[in-house]
Amino acid sequence: MLKIGSHVSMNGKKMLLGSVEEALSYDANTFMIYTGAPQNTKRKPTEAMAIEKAHQLMGEKGIDKKDVVVHAPYIMNLANPDPEKQAFAVEFLTEEIHRAHQMGFKQIVLHPGAHVKQGADAGIKRIVANLDKVLESTQKTDVLIALETMSGKGTEIGRNFEELQAIIERVQHHERLSVCLDTCHIHDAGYDIINDYEGVLQQFDAIIGLDRLSVLHINDSKNKMGAHKDRHENLGFGEIGFDTLSKMIHDVRFSHLPKILETPYLPKTSDDKKRIYPPYKYEIEMIKTKTFNPDLKKIIRDKEKLTQV
Ligand code: FE
Ligand code: FE
Ligand code: ZN
Numbered sequence: 001m002l003k004i005g006s007h008v009s010m011n012g013k014k015m016l017l018g019s020v021e022e023a024l025s026y027d028a029n030t031f032m033i034y035t036g037a038p039q040n041t042k043r044k045p046t047e048a049m050a051i052e053k054a055h056q057l058m059g060e061k062g063i064d065k066k067d068v069v070v071h072a073p074y075i076m077n078l079a080n081p082d083p084e085k086q087a088f089a090v091e092f093l094t095e096e097i098h099r100a101h102q103m104g105f106k107q108i109v110l111h112p113g114a115h116v117k118q119g120a121d122a123g124i125k126r127i128v129a130n131l132d133k134v135l136e137s138t139q140k141t142d143v144l145i146a147l148e149t150m151s152g153k154g155t156e157i158g159r160n161f162e163e164l165q166a167i168i169e170r171v172q173h174h175e176r177l178s179v180c181l182d183t184c185h186i187h188d189a190g191y192d193i194i195n196d197y198e199g200v201l202q203q204f205d206a207i208i209g210l211d212r213l214s215v216l217h218i219n220d221s222k223n224k225m226g227a228h229k230d231r232h233e234n235l236g237f238g239e240i241g242f243d244t245l246s247k248m249i250h251d252v253r254f255s256h257l258p259k260i261l262e263t264p265y266l267p268k269t270s271d272d273k274k275r276i277y278p279p280y281k282y283e284i285e286m287i288k289t290k291t292f293n294p295d296l297k298k299i300i301r302d303k304e305k306l307t308q309v
Contacts, residue, residue: 005030006261006280016054026280030258032069046102067258070100070108078130079113079123094137101141109146109180112158123157128170135173146180146214151188151230159189161207178214190226194244216259234263235283242292
């Protein structure tokens, strides 16, 4: 069965229950959440997250807890040279993992870190030491940390499979590390999934091992291969294209993995860029029917106009 969803929000009074409802409104059967705003570390206590009600609805609608993905805030940097900031990142990631565990979820996606001009080797060393601490202090959970493949913008670590493997093989409890493959990021990092899909997967398998994969982020890219930019685009509207993305989504080797869309919201009209609308219901429909709809953006805006009156 295809496991497809998108990132959804978790806020207001409904919290996780609202996240499940949002996912269902897109006809998704899985989803990804941040436990609060991704750009900060302010968090509500898990008691205020409506977890039980959310679980009940998930049970009724057939959303499996083990397929749901949590994403750590992207401002966290385990490779930060400042020891105080590192300590904060370790503490916060530990709390995030406990929150994921209390929500019944099994994996948290993490951007490995940025070495901020200290060099990749120094950055990798810090990440390994800090992951060791986090895994040690969260031993009682069975939550995986899924290291995300990065585009290589700025001083990001994880811009190639070798860097991720260098982290994995040095971490003591690496049985709790997995990998999140982001299609936009590997394309931007220079992997040619359009013309050499099998070759890229073979490289991944030889360097990391396909059995380490635990989630796929499915995004098209606004930029050319190797641009190191990280700007997501709606499926079929970017440089990767619908066929390659669809091939990966429906690849039987990945049928057990949740696939998560992080494509951009659309402005409702070109002259009203502030009002935005999520594309996920429509993108999921394209995925299920394996058919690219070049009028997708226009259709989304038109439907929204109708529901506005
Ligand atoms: Fe990410
Ligand atoms: Fe991603
Ligand atoms: Zn990205």
